[in-house]
Amino acid sequence: MPESTSTYPHDRVALRAQLAGVDALPGSPKPDPILIVDRIVRRFGGMTAVDVNHLEVQRGAITALIGPNGAGKTTFFNLLTGFDKPSAARKDKADSVSEGPPAWEFEGQSLTSTSAYRVAKAGMVRTFQLTKALSAMTVLDNMLLGSQTQFGEKMSLSMAWPAWKPRERELTTKAESILERFKLLDKRDDYAGSLSGGQRKLLEMARALMSDPSMIMLDEPMAGVNPALTQSLLGHIESLRDEGTTVLFVEHDMHMVQRISDWVVVMAEGRIVAEGVPREVMQNQAVIDAYLGSHRDDDLGDDALLEEDLAPVLAAEEDERAAALAEQAAYIEEVREMEADETAAEPEPQPDSAAKPEPYSGTEPQPDAAAQPALDATAKEDES
Numbered sequence: 001m002p003e004s005t006s007t008y009p010h011d012r013v014a015l016r017a018q019l020a021g022v023d024a025l026p027g028s029p030k031p032d033p034i035l036i037v038d039r040i041v042r043r044f045g046g047m048t049a050v051d052v053n054h055l056e057v058q059r060g061a062i063t064a065l066i067g068p069n070g071a072g073k074t075t076f077f078n079l080l081t082g083f084d085k086p087s088a089a090r091k092d093k094a095d096s097v098s099e100g101p102p103a104w105e106f107e108g109q110s111l112t113s114t115s116a117y118r119v120a121k122a123g124m125v126r127t128f129q130l131t132k133a134l135s136a137m138t139v140l141d142n143m144l145l146g147s148q149t150q151f152g153e154k155m156s157l158s159m160a161w162p163a164w165k166p167r168e169r170e171l172t173t174k175a176e177s178i179l180e181r182f183k184l185l186d187k188r189d190d191y192a193g194s195l196s197g198g199q200r201k202l203l204e205m206a207r208a209l210m211s212d213p214s215m216i217m218l219d220e221p222m223a224g225v226n227p228a229l230t231q232s233l234l235g236h237i238e239s240l241r242d243e244g245t246t247v248l249f250v251e252h253d254m255h256m257v258q259r260i261s262d263w264v265v266v267m268a269e270g271r272i273v274a275e276g277v278p279r280e281v282m283q284n285q286a287v288i289d290a291y292l293g294s295h296r297d298d299d300l301g302d303d304a305l306l307e308e309d310l311a312p313v314l315a316a317e318e319d320e321r322a323a324a325l326a327e328q329a330a331y332i333e334e335v336r337e338m339e340a341d342e343t344a345a346e347p348e349p350q351p352d353s354a355a356k357p358e359p360y361s362g363t364e365p366q367p368d369a370a371a372q373p374a375l376d377a378t379a380k381e382d383e384s
């Protein structure tokens with residue numbers, strides 16, 4: 001985990017004591033914000049999906065972003081991480097953009113409309129669901145794809161092959177260490193597609209950690225996870241926080257939100273309508289009106305509903321990143337072949353998973369591939 005340069009108290013009791021003194025109001029200033037967002041608006045046709053005037057995310061805290069379906073949470077994540085661009089000001093509409101240009105900064109560095117690669121390199125990394133193309137790669141290759149350093153070095157190293165080998169060894173050692181932490185080391189050579197739902201979630205998180213993020217953004221980390229692995233996932237998220245990594249996560253499961261969040265931000269119809277400590281925010285009238293309403297006693301963490309609602313959004317995201325993923329997967333394959341040619345080593349060990357999908361060749365069309373931010377961005381970097 002990154003060494004924090006802040007004097008921020010990583011002790012949870014001290015952290016919560018600090019947050020208890022923060023005004024429970026939308027856009028309230030935080031004692032030590034790692035992310036500050038101003039005037040970010042996204043419209044789709046005539047519909048405003050996101051209109052956030054001001055938001056500060058506290059360094060070292062676990063912040064939950066909640067809201068009803070269609071509130072704009074995923075779109076907001078996409079904007080912050082460079083996967084979408086904010087809309088321009090429109091004079092005939094009284095939204096936040098009309099009051100000035102959008103701006104957001106992370107660790108004091110402007111990330112406004114920056115590429116996904118640069119966002120990840122700055123230390124703000126999001127997770128993605130393990131999709132078909134990634135499922136057809138081994139767990140270890142998924143981890144190597146998660147290393148932004150690898151992507152940044154891709155072009156030069158492919159031309160200076162001998163330099164790559166020690167780097168790959170270093171990245172592999174790092175990947176194995178993270179996999180061990182997530183109890184996935186024995187799955188190292190298995191195809192990711194053979195993992196259980198909960199193990200996939202662990203792998204998504206593990207992959208994001210390959211780039212040493214200061215802040216990790218989790219999009220519905222508990223969706224599809226069975227109770228057996230829920231405790232493990234919660235424990236890992238809390239451990240990340242305890243080590244100084246800021247966590248921002250979107251979640252429908254209110255039990256989880258109440259249990260692990262230090263702070264809760266509530267979105268409805270694109271806007272931040274409430275903020276506060278978990279117990280209090282649930283009592284907030286704006287939240288009850290906008291989100292919980294008459295269904296307050298319902299279990300809002302219904303995974304079946306969640307997956308159904310998410311499907312079209314995720315499919316769109318996956319399509320956009322398919323080309324970048326194919327390029328990266330082909331490159332990893334190329335590196336493997338170069339290594340085999342050069343060392344005339346034994347044949348590569350075959351993955352020993354029971355459920356083995358066809359290996360991904362890197363050339364076939366991948367309609368539903370998704371990749372880490374760094375993947376998409378590398379392609380952009382390479383173009384430039």
Ligand SMILES: Nc1ncnc2c1ncn2[C@@H]1O[C@H](COP(=O)(O)OP(=O)(O)OP(=O)(O)O)[C@@H](O)[C@H]1O
Nearest residue numbers: 044049067068069070071072073074075076309313
């Ligand atoms: N590419 C798109 N084109 C048109 N409308 C979109 C697009 N992406 C999102 N929207 C719309 O923007 C609104 C916000 O969607 P978003 O997925 O961000 O909400 P959400 O809070 O993440 O919802 P959920 O909890 O159901 O995932 C919705 O009305 C959605 O239909």
